Amino acid sequence: MRDDLPPGQTPTRRFPLFTVDPVAPLAAGAFRLRLLGAVEHRLELGWEELRALGEEMLVHDFHCVTGWTRTATRWQGVPLARVLERARPTAGATHALAWSRGGYSASLPLEDLTAPVVLLAWSLDGAPLPHEHGGPVRLVVPHRYGWKSVKWLAKIQLFEREVEGYWEMRGYHRRGDPWRGERYG
Secondary structure: OOOOOOOOEEEEOOOOOOOOOOOOOOOOHOOOOEEEOOOOOOOEEEEHHHOOOOOEEEHHHEEEEOOOEEEEEEEEEEEHHHHHHHHHHOOOEEEEEEEOOOOEEEEEEHHHHHOOOOOEEEEEEOOOOHHHHHOOOOEEEOOHHHHHHOOEEEEEEEOOOOOOOOOOOOOOOOOOOOHOOOOOO
């Protein structure tokens, strides 16, 4: 066992695919992201508007709850915190559901979404994000298990309470911290 990986994880350079809600490919120009709920300003951003917010690169391990870790994964995109600043979460906002175009959702505390390592990613390892990995834009929350990094991102809905997403409703851990082995319940 490697001590630079979370407990129970095995390194891989492959990027296995797991999908609950497959959707048809979407051209980048047709992409729309909505931010709503417990925000002062509802937002809807298209591809060009999102890209205009700047680009940062993040190199981080990506951990799957099934036990693999893709090490040194290189993502490029805009920090979600920068987008949330424009929407201005209300004083009572504590949690969010991130939604895919197909209806899949993941629950996250607002403090996880505003972490500096969280991106709205449009690039993987120096190339446009492929459809099978969530392109044109996916959420990347590298300090949580991969089910929190929603592919085919369409909407982020803020709440003033915790709300369960797809896997949380099915017994997965609410936080999903790989370093604590928070896989289930």
